[in-house]
Amino acid sequence: MSRERAIEPQSIQIGLRVLTALVLAFLYVPLFIIILYAFNPARSQSWPLPGLSTRWFVATWNNADVRTALLTSLKAGLGATTIALILGSLAAFAVHRFRFFGREAVSFVLILPLALPGIVTGMALNSTINLGGELIGLSFSLWTIIIGHATFCVVVVYNNVIARLRRTATSLVEASYDLGADGLQTFRYVILPNIATALMAGGLLAFALSFDEIIVTNFTSGSEITLPKWIFNNLRLPNQRPVVNVVASVLLLVSLIPVYIAQRLTQESGGLVSAGRGAIPAAIEDAGEQAAAP
Amino acid sequence: MAQRLMRPGERLTAPPPSAVRRLRHRIGVFLHQVPAARLALLLGPVLLWMIVIYLGSLALLFLTSFWRQDPVTGAIVQDWGLTNYQFLVGESVYRIIAIRTVGIAVAVTVTDIALAIPIAYYAARIASPRVRTLLLLSMVLPLWSSYLVRVYAWRTILSGDGVLNWSLHQLHLGSVNLGFSRWSLWIVFSYLWLPYVTLPVYAALERIPNSLIEASTDLGARWITTFRRVILPIALPGIIAGSIFAFSLTIGDYIAPDLVGDTEFIGNVIYQNVGIQNDIPFAAAYAIVPALVMAVYLLIARQLKAFEAL
Incomplete structure (x- = not known):
């Protein structure tokens, strides 16, 4: 969007710039502070820090509970991401290729677990697991965590894949069929390479979402401890504070990195950001289509 | 040179397809001819998941809210x-x-x-x-x-x-x-x-x-x-x-x-x-x-x- 002249008066432009800088500081200063705290040599949380040290990183690595929680979080994240990748991309193909009754409702139903308050989703799943326990012996476990996470991760993959499909020319698929490839070959050699980075981005975002989720997880995990749950249970214990600080910083970085990579992956192909937990890119694609239509 | 050229169409005779390949072809043809089957295959899993697990849970949440807890045993x-x-x-x-x-x-x-x-x-x-x-x-x-x-x-x-x-x-x-x-x-x-x-x-x-x-x-x-x-x-x-x-x-x-x-x-x-x-x-x-x-x-x-x- 290049513009010959700005209609905004100079004063407004400067004011907006200052406000933007302040808001950015508001967003990022707390993150830097918590990372600094991971290097706090003292047990006390008082500011300013007496110095910097990596001693608590070693202590954290040797903490058996933290390791178990990390492993649980990784398993839950991988499980939920796998399910979300399969269900989300299938749904994206269906909505992209077919016109059917209730087509518009699909994305609404998929976004619902993220749009409804977390406590409602958590409580609903909790009631189901409880009743399932009575009826078929279902119990709170890693699997119930995975099922809960997958439910709200599907929309992330769905949005990324459908945005990519909308950009992919259908002539490519037709050409593949014309040249004699069957459906599986077309998928393997034409569609998959086209959506690979979108799948990757969706998967990374789904993983990041699952990896630090706590609101719903508290209702679906029973006695299983994930990393965020471990922080939540331990942050009030003065003795554990240094370890909590380290775990918090690691959790922050581990979830920032996949998001950053996902961002790069979707940007290269010209699409904006997987914003709004995935709700917005599809909307932007829609807007693009409407604008392009005569 | 001329007689070593293949006759038109000769290279197109493919070896007989294997059983797996034939099955894949048949499934492909079926899916191609019946779009509803394709749609069901694509949309079925996610619909099943969201309806049974998510919407089902929401419905159950609503039902549960009309039940009560036994004050003695704590059971629902x-x-x-x-x-x-x-x-x-x-x-x-x-x-x-x-x-x-x-x-x-x-x-x-x-x-x-x-x-x-x-x-x-x-x-x-x-x-x-x-x-x-x-x-x-x-x-x-x-x-x-x-x-x-x-x-x-x-x-x-x-x-x-x-x-x-x-x-x-x-x-x-x-x-x-x-x-x-x-x-x-x-x-x-x-x-x-x-x-x-x-x-x-x-x-x-x-x-x-x-x-x-x-x-x-x-x-x-x-x-x-x-x-x-x-x-x-x-x-x-x-x-x-x-x-x-x-x-x-x-x-x-x-x-x-x-x-x-x-x-x-x-x-x-x-x-x-x-x-x-x-x-x-x-x-x-x-x-x-x-x-x-x-x-x-x-x-x-x-x-x-x-x-x-x-």
Whole structure:
């Protein structure tokens, strides 16, 4: 969007710039502070820090509970991401290729677990697991965590894949069929390479979402401890504070990195950001289509 | 040379297809001829998942809210009745908590809209493309990452001997006891959900054609008039779309009130009833309250065409 002249008066432009800088500081200063705290040599949380040290990183690595929680979080994240990748991309193909009754409702139903308050989703799943326990012996476990996470991760993959499909020319698929490839070959050699980075981005975002989720997880995990749950249970214990600080910083970085990579992956192909937990890119694609239509 | 050339068509005789290949071909043909089968194959799994697990759970939540807990054994008794709801309406404490939750959610939503519009406007209409990309990236990163860590960071900052009071002391402004009050809750929630509001507002502003704004200016409107009469009305659906998340995430939270607040939210009551008292039917009944509030909010949002901007 290049513009010959700005209609905004100079004063407004400067004011907006200052406000933007302040808001950015508001967003990022707390993150830097918590990372600094991971290097706090003292047990006390008082500011300013007496110095910097990596001693608590070693202590954290040797903490058996933290390791178990990390492993649980990784398993839950991988499980939920796998399910979300399969269900989300299938749904994206269906909505992209077919016109059917209730087509518009699909994305609404998929976004619902993220749009409804977390406590409602958590409580609903909790009631189901409880009743399932009575009826078929279902119990709170890693699997119930995975099922809960997958439910709200599907929309992330769905949005990324459908945005990519909308950009992919259908002539490519037709050409593949014309040249004699069957459906599986077309998928393997034409569609998959086209959506690979979108799948990757969706998967990374789904993983990041699952990896630090706590609101719903508290209702679906029973006695299983994930990393965020471990922080939540331990942050009030003065003795554990240094370890909590380290775990918090690691959790922050581990979830920032996949998001950053996902961002790069979707940007290269010209699409904006997987914003709004995935709700917005599809909307932007829609807007693009409407604008392009005569 | 000439006789070594293959006759036309010779290379096209392929070896007889293997059994696997034939089966694949047959399935392919079937799927090609029956589009409904293709659709069912693609859509079936996700529909099954969302209907059975998610919508089914929501329905069950509603049913559970009419059951009751046996006070002696603690087991859920499937007796139908309005006991939980009578209790909710009768005890003023639950009404107060619900009103407080919604009240703070409204305050947070309004704050986030007020903060989001300038930054989104700057990103969409003033910043250079490079700065715009950076701004969007810096909005997206916190959106996806470490909700709990961000609350914990504020807990550290706001605590009595934390960064905030130290900074105020350095500036000779005395100290405040912001930590663990409604004010701190308001700040932290506004902080947490700001990116959710900013991105849809940005998307809405970015879509406004320049010609509209130039026309308004050419017709003699000052910037503030153009903003109020042209830009804001067009961006409204985007603003409402962003507000859905800020509002919904606030009324559904119980972690932040626990860690940086001094009051209970609907979520805290539910969490305690599930974790400690184990009164699932009562918790389910109380969870219907935010669900209903949200349903009303979504209906209003749809009236204002916000879903098209989501």
